[in-house]
Amino acid sequence: MNKLFNAVLLTILIIFIRCNSPINCTKYFTAHKEAIMSSNQKLLLRTDGIYISKNGRAALFLFNNGKVKIYRYFFDTLRMELWVPPKKIIAEMQNDWEYKQKERWGDFFIKGNEIIIQRFNRNNEEICKRSVFEEKGRILNDSTIEIYSEYSYWWKDKHPVLYAPCVLNFYKTNAKPDSTIAWFINKKWYKNELNESRK
Secondary structure, three states, X not given: OHHHHHHHHHHHHHHHHHHOOOEEOOOOOOHHHOOOOOOOOOOOOOOOEEXXXXXOOEEEEEOOOOEEEEXXXXXXXXXXXXXXXXXXXXXXXXXXXXXXXXXXXXEEEEEOOEEEEEEEEEOOOOOEEEEEEEEEEEEEEXXXXXXXXXXXXXXXXXXXEEEEEEEEEEEEOOOOOOOOOOOOOOOHHHHHOOOHHHO
């Protein structure tokens, strides 16, 4: 009887944790420890707007303080009839609940002509409530990024290279999310290891 009770209790506990996990898996989030770019470099990318993929499935904001807000997170390809035009995304973004959320924030750093983005995903159904994703891309010019790799540290993806590169083009906007609301910004682990270039 005790074995059955313990098994039922363990099952209930696992279900509860998966639905209400308090665990943030921050171990692999290291971008904040890096300088935003080399000391002899200037910021190669524009930060006064939004970057949107041609199909509208991926969109992100970059900030001078090294923050990144992932507004749309599908760095993949999609059938043409399901594409969302960039003008529609810009027109509707401020009314979208994702725009004002403290979730889907991260940091980026630049090495040469490469950009590395690390950001947190949110999933209440996993043991790890927030896990780290990493995108790598090439800076083609000050208004164009080509993302060629996406990796999940939680799932440990075996094939991080995307089937086809995701090209994001810059669009100037007057509105941007508030980079001071990221959920991790006041966490001790983050502040203690924050690179001077990000302060």
